[in-house]
Amino acid sequence: MKVLFATWSMQGHYNPLVPLGWALRAAGHEVVVACHPSFAPTVTQAGLPALPAGPDVDVLDVLKGRLSKRNWAAGPPPPDGVPDAKRRLLGLRIGVDSADAMADDVLAFARSWRPDLVVFEPNAFVGPLAATLLGIPSVRLLWTVDFTARLGELEAELMEPMASRFGLTTIGALGTVTLDPCPPRLQVADDLPRHPFRYVPYNGPAVLPDWLREPPSRPRVCVTWGTSLDGLGLDHMVLAPRVVEALADLDVETVVAVTDRQRDLFPDPPANVRHIGPVPLQPLLATCDAVVQQGGGGTTMTALAAGVPQLVVPHMPDQIFNARHLEATGASRTLTADEATVDGLRDAVHALLTDPGHRDAAAGLRAESDARPTPAQTVALLERLARDGSLPEPSSNPSR
CATH class of the missing domain: 3.40.50.2000 (Glycogen Phosphorylase B;)
Incomplete structure (x- = not known):
């Protein structure tokens, strides 16, 4: 054929x-x-x-x-x-x-x-x-x-x-x-x-970094904003630096999965940031307890396949569409850009990490996906x- x-x-x-x-x-x-x-x-x-x-x-x-x-x-x-x-x-x-x-x-x-x-x-x-x-x-x-x-x-x-x-x-x-x-x-x-x-997630060619082979010692949160906004020059929509700031006072390990060019958006990261830059998303999310992202299809579905609760802060119509459908399953929370203040982000991530309902819903979606x-x-x-x-x-x- x-x-x-x-x-x-x-x-x-x-x-x-x-x-x-x-x-x-x-x-x-x-x-x-x-x-x-x-x-x-x-x-x-x-x-x-x-x-x-x-x-x-x-x-x-x-x-x-x-x-x-x-x-x-x-x-x-x-x-x-x-x-x-x-x-x-x-x-x-x-x-x-x-x-x-x-x-x-x-x-x-x-x-x-x-x-x-x-x-x-x-x-x-x-x-x-x-x-x-x-x-x-x-x-x-x-x-x-x-x-x-x-x-x-x-x-x-x-x-x-x-x-x-x-x-x-x-x-x-x-x-x-x-x-x-x-x-x-x-x-x-x-x-x-x-x-x-x-x-079946495929996020492009990747090399597994040494630190990702070690289990995290505390809850790990992935912060990523995809690659499309970077390519479109829409850095004002990339709220990852604000998310990193919001997580600074939580007892979590933050991994920031962004493009090389976006590293400059994080000039002075807090002490709980483990990595900033490109990282293979599939093996990373397999070790995470939550992910904060913009609602892109690849991140949404890779996190779903890993059974990870998601916080979505969408801007674009397709991202909003994804966020609303995902939130209805109970596996995620959604904040508008206006709601995504430092306090709002911190509270939402804390809820993802502590509310068993989100974990159970995410695990259920993973089981349905695996079937x-x-x-x-x-x-x-x-x-x-x-x-x-x-x-x-x-x-x-x-x-x-």
Whole structure:
């Protein structure tokens, strides 16, 4: 079986595809990942072949320019100010532009290579475009709560310029089936065909530091703010320094997992800070009692897989979306940026560490996640889908 993967050029979107790519290759199948040319080294670093497609598009640079024009990106949103579904989804136009830039090269390759199946992350619209034009199934692989579940309502409006270029009215942007890594309590409730899929964290290449091999002597709290805000130049949204200040008087060990460039945001760390800088998130969170973060999909799901209670301080619409769904499970707390004062942060972290309800809820989500089919176990479903287009009965998706 030949499987064409598609991603746009952000690690947080590509990394969740990697374990399934490994599983398919281990089962003897061919995998090629379509991406923007500058992203090819990131793809190949994970051991998968890259297909550089189209003129290069600096997704972060384009997104940075568009975010600067939006009120909610210039500072914290209103306390209850999640933009409505239409406003949120219209922000996906950058994904359409990205796909349009890649489309000609991807289609030329696909028509020659003749894949049996397409796997794509939710913003890589070149994937379902190619699948629709080739008449083959496509699989949308989520990495967190389904922020784009309502895309079908706006697909014609969003995709029209690109779709019409290829003689289509729609491209099937939600795919033939969605692989959903969220436990039932965390899922969006809708009628889309979904199949359970275990989130296996891959946070990029990493070396395990010596200090992480030692068990902590007191509760360990991870403070991280992802990588996207750094790349977008939105340091005013990175509240990690304030979190570190809030934790200074607690009897905890603080590990600050940030980019190299963000080290300068912590000029005089308190004595209970063990590390500041890059650190592999999966093994770190396995040793933590709590994590404080911004609501990014990778951190949210890696912490879920580790069974760690979370404090989320979101700014962006997708982060707010993740935070609200996660908080409803009991495994996390949420503070708005206005509520995230030093005192507010300290009290919230203390509650995460002392309230057994949060620990129990986080452990429950981990158990539900561990019960979902692994990437290796999912290969048979994809083989069946590619062979005859059939699927087992979709998993139940109870209302929340």
